Amino acid sequence: xxxxxxxxxxxxxxxxxxxxxxxxxxxxxxxxxxxxxxxxxxxxxxxxxxxxxxxxxxxxxxxxxxxxxxxxxxxxxxxxxxxxxxxxxxxxxxxxxxx
Amino acid sequence: xxxxxxxxxxxxxxxxxxxxxxxxxxxxxxxxxxxxxxxxxxxxxxxxxxxxxxxxxxxxxxxxxxxxxxxxxxxxxxxxxxxxxxxxxxxxxxxxxxxxxxxxxxxxxxxxxxxxxxxxxxxxxxxxxxxxxxxxxxxxxxxxxxxxxxxxxxxxxxxxxxxxxxxxxxxxxxxxxxxxxxxxxxxxxxxxxxxxxxxxxxxxxxxxxxxxxxxxxxxxxxxxxxxxxxxxxxxxxxxxxxxxxxxxxxxxxxxxxxxxxxxxxxxxxxxxxxxxxxxxxxxxxxxxxxxxxxxxxxxxxxxxxxxxxxxxxxxxxxxxxxxxxxxxxxxxxxxxxxxxxxxxxxxxxxxxxxxxxxxxxxxxxxxxxxxxxxxxxxxxxxxxxxxxxxxxxxxxxxxxxxxxxxxxxxxxxxxxxxxxxxxxxxxxxxxxxxxxxxxxxxxxxxxxxxxxxxxxxxxxxxxxxxxxxxxxxxxxxxxxxxxxx
Numbered sequence: 266x267x268x269x270x271x272x273x274x275x276x277x278x279x280x281x282x283x284x285x286x287x288x289x290x291x292x293x294x295x296x297x298x299x300x301x302x303x304x305x306x307x308x309x310x311x312x313x314x315x316x317x318x319x320x321x322x323x324x325x326x327x328x329x330x331x332x333x334x335x336x337x338x339x340x341x342x343x344x345x346x347x348x349x350x351x352x353x354x355x356x357x358x359x360x361x362x363x364x
Numbered sequence: 365x366x367x368x369x370x371x372x373x374x375x376x377x378x379x380x381x382x383x384x385x386x387x388x389x390x391x392x393x394x395x396x397x398x399x400x401x402x403x404x405x406x407x408x409x410x411x412x413x414x415x416x417x418x419x420x421x422x423x424x425x426x427x428x429x430x431x432x433x434x435x436x437x438x439x440x441x442x443x444x445x446x447x448x449x450x451x452x453x454x455x456x457x458x459x460x461x462x463x464x465x466x467x468x469x470x471x472x473x474x475x476x477x478x479x480x481x482x483x484x485x486x487x488x489x490x491x492x493x494x495x496x497x498x499x500x501x502x503x504x505x506x507x508x509x510x511x512x513x514x515x516x517x518x519x520x521x522x523x524x525x526x527x528x529x530x531x532x533x534x535x536x537x538x539x540x541x542x543x544x545x546x547x548x549x550x551x552x553x554x555x556x557x558x559x560x561x562x563x564x565x566x567x568x569x570x571x572x573x574x575x576x577x578x579x580x581x582x583x584x585x586x587x588x589x590x591x592x593x594x595x596x597x598x599x600x601x602x603x604x605x606x607x608x609x610x611x612x613x614x615x616x617x618x619x620x621x622x623x624x625x626x627x628x629x630x631x632x633x634x635x636x637x638x639x640x641x642x643x644x645x646x647x648x649x650x651x652x653x654x655x656x657x658x659x660x661x662x663x664x665x666x667x668x669x670x671x672x673x674x675x676x677x678x679x680x681x682x683x684x685x686x687x688x689x690x691x692x693x694x695x696x697x698x699x700x701x702x703x704x705x706x707x708x709x710x711x712x713x714x715x716x717x718x719x720x721x722x723x724x725x726x727x728x729x730x731x732x733x734x735x736x737x738x739x740x741x742x743x744x745x746x747x748x749x750x751x752x753x754x755x756x757x758x759x760x761x762x763x764x765x766x767x768x769x770x771x772x773x774x775x776x777x778x779x780x781x782x783x784x785x786x787x788x789x790x791x792x793x794x795x796x797x798x799x800x801x802x803x804x805x806x807x808x809x810x811x812x813x814x815x816x817x818x819x820x821x822x823x824x825x826x827x828x829x830x831x832x833x834x835x836x837x838x839x840x841x842x843x844x845x846x847x848x849x
Contacts, residue, residue: 275721301672304668305739309734313738319744322794325601327601338464343464346464348688
């Protein structure tokens with residue numbers, strides 16, 4: 266069981282989360298996350314093998330709506346807030362992916 | 365026009381033509397202009413559109429009777445989407461973002477005659493308990509400018525406390541309406557999970573997020589909740605069933621109500637001044653005819669770590685959408701993956717990064733069962749504690765926050781200490797219950813204390829009834845220094 270959170274763990278999750286870390290963040294965050302995880306020790310030690318997990322606090326399931334076609338945001342409005350877009354072609358633009 | 369500081373007084377004064385929506389709007393904008401330099405509650409103001417909207421209301425007296433929030437100036441937390449007003453969620457990531465739609469809660473306020481006057485400061489993506497995590501600077505508590513207003517809806521609470529507006533919307537994931545309401549001496553309601561549509565609320569933790577009102581009194585908060593509540597086809601988590609009219613409950617008393625006090629969770633880490641104010645409030649309610657009973661919440665000691673495991677896991681998923689592609693901030697880079705990494709480094713502040721990293725860790729292969737799944741299981745135990753307690757009582761009373769407003773800078777570098785601000789609010793959030801914070805006096809240092817009343821799912825009515833009765837029994841007539849200048 267994980268309890269010792271290391272700077273290697275931090276580097277791994279930063280890569281998974283796609284967050285570059287700069288300055289003193291790697292050391293600071295590794296220390297702070299390790300300290301928080303230590304406070305979860307009592308939670309991890311609870312015997313809850315027979316307890317179902319709660320993902321919805323009131324146990325409700327998502328209702329289904331009728332499968333009707335309805336209006337949604339226009340393409341121009343959706344593209345309008347993008348940092349870079351080609352409105353005519355209807356595309357979000359990003360740095361080149363393939364050469 | 366300082367006497368018109370409640371929703372009831374404003375709507376009544378407009379209907380009887382003692383004033384107009386435009387006058388009320390001008391007055392609110394003037395107070396914001398005069399006071400907000402010292403408070404910092406607002407990130408954006410909308411004076412022109414507000415005055416236009418107010419003039420349109422004045423021009424249609426035939427509609428007035430069906431507008432419960434006729435001419436009421438309202439401030440909106442900046443993680444609630446508004447067309448025509450920027451929406452940043454307190455983050456550089458969304459600086460300058462202008463949503464192409466209004467949140468459902470905003471649409472419903474507009475349809476009820478409310479007049480949005482601006483967007484309020486908050487912790488970045490609602491992650492924090494002091495509003496210090498905003499990328500645009502802190503908000504100051506109107507009661508003491510060297511202290512925080514609480515958070516994350518600190519701007520909304522401060523704007524109402526300073527009487528810049530009589531009503532604001534906030535969001536509450538683990539206490540973000542109730543705690544700042546308590547620290548600023550105003551009323552705040554976290555509705556039952558699913559009671560109010562989250563369409564247009566910038567997502568933080570989807571199994572916990574709620575939108576609710578902050579107001580100068582219980583009746584105002586209840587009127588606003590009634591307006592924004594109810595199912596919405598655009599939010600699949602909004603639950604069916606129209607909300608009851610809370611009006612009748614406002615006149616009810618506490619006689620015969622059974623109110624549980626979980627003495628076991630009040631034993632450590634609570635300021636003596638807070639406990640004293642809470643004790644006086646309970647004695648007042650008991651003297652008015654309520655029965656005060658002991659209840660136990662055996663798993664509440666785990667509520668803070670469980671909350672931060674669940675909420676960060678959900679946040680790491682929700683915030684993956686900020687990738688510099690579709691909207692918001694983008695940092696320049698030569699490659700697509702480099703653009704993601706640098707955009708998210710520069711766009712997010714420290715607390716948001718910490719939570720994304722933590723949430724990613726507890727969901728990652730090899731750690732999921734030990735952390736995330738276990739937290740969800742203990743969440744079940746916390747929920748069952750409340751279910752068991754509510755078999756014997758109608759409401760559960762606790763202080764809203766273990767301390768009154770704390771100094772700016774005191775906790776912001778120590779996340780664990782900041783997280784403990786939430787010890788009385790996160791359990792209720794994990795259980796999906798409704799709760800209200802109502803002012804219950806001042807500490808000797810003249811800082812407000814909040815009384816929190818939690819109810820069974822969907823029983824906002826009983827909680828509003830008790831809070832309104834308490835408000836009559838112990839009127840909170842004090843005003844912060846910032847409101848009287």
